[in-house]
Amino acid sequence: MPESVKPKLRWPLDVQYIVQEGQDYAVLRDPLEVAAESALVPAPLMPIIARFDGTQSIETIVTEGEPYGVTSELVRSIIEQLDHFMLIDNARSQNRFSEPDAPTQ
Numbered sequence: 001m002p003e004s005v006k007p008k009l010r011w012p013l014d015v016q017y018i019v020q021e022g023q024d025y026a027v028l029r030d031p032l033e034v035a036a037e038s039a040l041v042p043a044p045l046m047p048i049i050a051r052f053d054g055t056q057s058i059e060t061i062v063t064e065g066e067p068y069g070v071t072s073e074l075v076r077s078i079i080e081q082l083d084h085f086m087l088i089d090n091a092r093s094q095n096r097f098s099e100p101d102a103p104t105q
Contacts, residue, residue, distance in 0.1 A: 001058070003072070007079050008054030010034070010089040017043060028087055039085040048078060054089070 014029040024043035029035075041049065048070060051061050058079075062072050079088060086093045 001076055001079070003059040003062075004057050005079075006054050006057050007052040007061075007075075008089040009049065009052045009082070010087055010093050013087065028082075028085070030085075030087065034093060035086040037085065039082060039087060045078060048075060049082070052079075052082075052088070 010030075012031055014031050016027045016029070018025050018027055020040075026041045026043050026046050026049075027038050028041060029038040048061065048065060058072060058075050061075050062070055064070075065075075082088050083090065083092065
């Protein structure tokens with residue numbers, strides 16, 4: 001994945017914050033049910049994920065987050081995990097809408 005990729009979350013998403021075993025998490029649920037299950041994300045990662053609006057490249061997100069320990073590997077890992085849950089707006093998630101049993105957008 002090139003540094004120039006501009007990750008974008010697929011909307012709408014339902015975001016709920018919970019505490020589990022003393023840790024803060026965000027639960028990202030897809031109300032359109034393209035994603036079969038919800039993603040449980042450590043709450044401290046949400047400021048990074050909030051930047052996935054399709055306007056900022058991985059390089060920009062990393063550069064601006066470096067003082068806080070953000071690395072290219074971390075951002076890529078987050079993108080990969082969210083893509084696994086079909087929460088990234090890309091060809092993979094868009095193709096899901098064209099499948100016979102697909103939900104409506």
